[in-house]
Amino acid sequence: xxxxxxxxxxxxxxxxxxxxxxxxxxxxxxxxxxxxxxxxxxxxxxxxxxxxxxxxxxxxxxxxxxxxxxxxxxxxxxxxxxxxxxxxxxxxxxxxxxxxxxxxxxxxxxxxxxxxxxxxxxxxxxxxxxxxxxxxxxxxxxxxxxxxxxxxxxxxxxxxxxxxxxxxxxxxxxxxxxxxxxxxxxxxxxxxxxxxxxxxxxxxxxxxxxxxxxxxxxxxxxxxxxxxxxxxxxxxxxxxx
Amino acid sequence: xxxxxxxxxxxxxxxxxxxxxxxxxxxxxxxxxxxxxxxxxxxxxxxxxxxxxxx
Numbered sequence: 001x002x003x004x005x006x007x008x009x010x011x012x013x014x015x016x017x018x019x020x021x022x023x024x025x026x027x028x029x030x031x032x033x034x035x036x037x038x039x040x041x042x043x044x045x046x047x048x049x050x051x052x053x054x055x056x057x058x059x060x061x062x063x064x065x066x067x068x069x070x071x072x073x074x075x076x077x078x079x080x081x082x083x084x085x086x087x088x089x090x091x092x093x094x095x096x097x098x099x100x101x102x103x104x105x106x107x108x109x110x111x112x113x114x115x116x117x118x119x120x121x122x123x124x125x126x127x128x129x130x131x132x133x134x135x136x137x138x139x140x141x142x143x144x145x146x147x148x149x150x151x152x153x154x155x156x157x158x159x160x161x162x163x164x165x166x167x168x169x170x171x172x173x174x175x176x177x178x179x180x181x182x183x184x185x186x187x188x189x190x191x192x193x194x195x196x197x198x199x200x201x202x203x204x205x206x207x208x209x210x211x212x213x214x215x216x217x218x219x220x221x222x223x224x225x226x227x228x229x230x231x232x233x234x235x236x237x238x239x240x241x
Numbered sequence: 242x243x244x245x246x247x248x249x250x251x252x253x254x255x256x257x258x259x260x261x262x263x264x265x266x267x268x269x270x271x272x273x274x275x276x277x278x279x280x281x282x283x284x285x286x287x288x289x290x291x292x293x294x295x296x
Contacts, residue, residue: 075249077259081286082251085293094294132248190290194283201267202275212279219283220290227291 003147005213009188010154012181013083013137017130018162023100023172024126027107032119040123045159048131052138052152059143066200072140073197079136080189087183088224092231097179100172134158137189144196187224191216254296258289 021041029037059068089095111119134155142151165173191213198205206212250256262285269278 074259074263077262077286078250078255081259081290081293082255084287084290085296088290088294092294129244129248132245136249186290190286194286197263198266198270198275198278198282202270202278205270205275205279207276207279216283220287223287224290227287227294231291231294 001147002153003145003150006141006145006147006150007154007157009185009192010134010137010141010151011158013185013189014134014155014158015162015176016178016181016185017134018159019100019173019176019178020098020103021127021130022162022166023104024107024130025123026166026170026172027104027111028119028123028126030108031111032116036116036120037123040120041127044124044127044131047128048135052135055135055139056142056148059139060148066203069144069196070200072144073193073195073200075136076140076189076193077197078193079133079140080186080191080193082186083182084186084190084220084224087179087186088228088231090179091183091225091228093235094231100174100176104172141192144192183221183224187217187220190220255293258293262286262289 025037025041028040059072086095090097107122111122138151138155142148145151162173194216195206195213208215262282265285266278266282269275269281
């Protein structure tokens with residue numbers, strides 16, 4: 001059975017990362033061909049899968065421990081605060097939106113001066129680095145869930161969706177609303193992090209129990225949007241004066 | 242390896258901020274203010290995310 005509260009954030013977060021990884025692999029494929037580019041991507045994915053199995057297994061040995069709950073809560077906070085901050089900055093116009101077309105063009109330009117071995121490594125490293133964030137979310141959310149495979153299912157479903165869309169479009173997936181997804185995922189990850197951190201420090205502290213996650217998500221999402229709106233207005237005022 | 246740690250922990254400011262919030266939450270719980278912490282911690286984290294957005 002799938003735990004949708006784990007599947008959805010993992011699917012959304014993984015989609016953003018796989019889209020960025022796809023852009024890199026696509027650019028590399030035009031330089032060294034699809035078979036080599038795909039072999040680099042596949043090697044990185046195998047490495048990430050092994051990391052997930054090993055770290056997930058090790059953490060599962062301590063599942064249920066308060067220290068583990070605290071560790072995962074803090075890791076999610078470290079990760080989620082950054083995602084939420086980035087999403088607020090982009091929505092407020094303080095940071096440029098991630099442009100897959102521009103990224104693709106820059107990558108193509110850079111690859112024009114490199115050799116085939118370097119291009120393979122770029123594809124491997126690109127998928128690896130983007131995938132590390134997926135690994136972190138899969139392991140952190142999976143270990144705390146009663147259905148640990150829901151996180152893996154979410155990441156794999158996102159990978160399948162991006163590969164399918166990429167195979168059909170054969171261009172960078174620039175139309176994916178990356179910042180909107182980042183806003184939602186950032187709010188979700190910070191919610192999980194807040195919930196588990198305080199639950200580990202003081203079991204049963206949340207008055208609404210598991211339903212608190214929904215309240216926290218609403219708080220961070222609406223609060224983040226409000227913060228973006230305030231920052232955008234302040235920026236407009238500063239531009240006028 | 243640097244990229245790995247950066248993905249895991251973010252930069253020093255992010256690490257320090259989250260560390261301070263968790264320490265504050267632990268202190269509140271320790272001194273019997275756990276019920277207040279459930280409101281204070283999310284407010285602090287959202288304020289922090291807003292501040293990081295301006296950096």
